[in-house]
Amino acid sequence: MERIAILQMGHFLLVTIQVDMHDHLAMTLQDDLTNRISKTSARGVLIDISALEIVDSFIGRILANIAKMSRILDAETVVVGMQPAVAITLVELGLSLKGIRTALNVEKGMALLRSSLGDSQGGSMDGDAEK
């Protein structure tokens, strides 16, 4: 079955959405991410949507759900790389993506996750080495 890959990097999970997702694929991603957070005790989730040409109300809802579920599982979600045309369209569509943290690119998103968890936690390849 078609799936979107979830990469683990230290305490973080990284997802890059590179395809035009149909709704089932988006739901599968939501389920897979929730399971992976719980399995890996991840503290942060970074979702790169720079390749997404549109975000409609369904994808918006999936992103909001992921952020909510990860928060309940004690992980922060950051959505990065939204194209300007997508942002403009989202606002006119009436979606504000409330509750979703965003950053301009992967680097800034990672920095946001690290700072929100305190530097000791996140992202280093060998986990606890920075403590």
Next chain:
Amino acid sequence: MPKNEIISINSSSDVVLVRQAVRQFAVELAFSLINQTKIVTGASELARNTLEHGGGGTVNIEALDRGTRRGLRLTFEDSGPGIPDIELALKDGFTTGNGLGMGLSGTKRLVNEFEIVSRVGEGTRITITKWK
């Protein structure tokens, strides 16, 4: 470029096909990136509505050429249960499904013309037009 294309909408992968076809028309009409994004997003919302509320249907994608004015018109048709209260369905936040209730009202804001005809028990036709 063909003047129009009809696509049937019977699964969530058809919704993706509709998005891609609308994008192609918008690119060939030389729509700005923002207008491409708006019409493709609107198409996605309405294609999903056709699938989930209308039980499937079709979209007719038409390139319009009115002298100096060029545009894109999308007509979504289904023979589903119809919309009993269109005014209510067009309100922000109104939802019967699993979206955010922004589908119809939001799409209306993304396009220049929006027309909805619905008869309970017979079906729904929604036409949107975006001028370049």
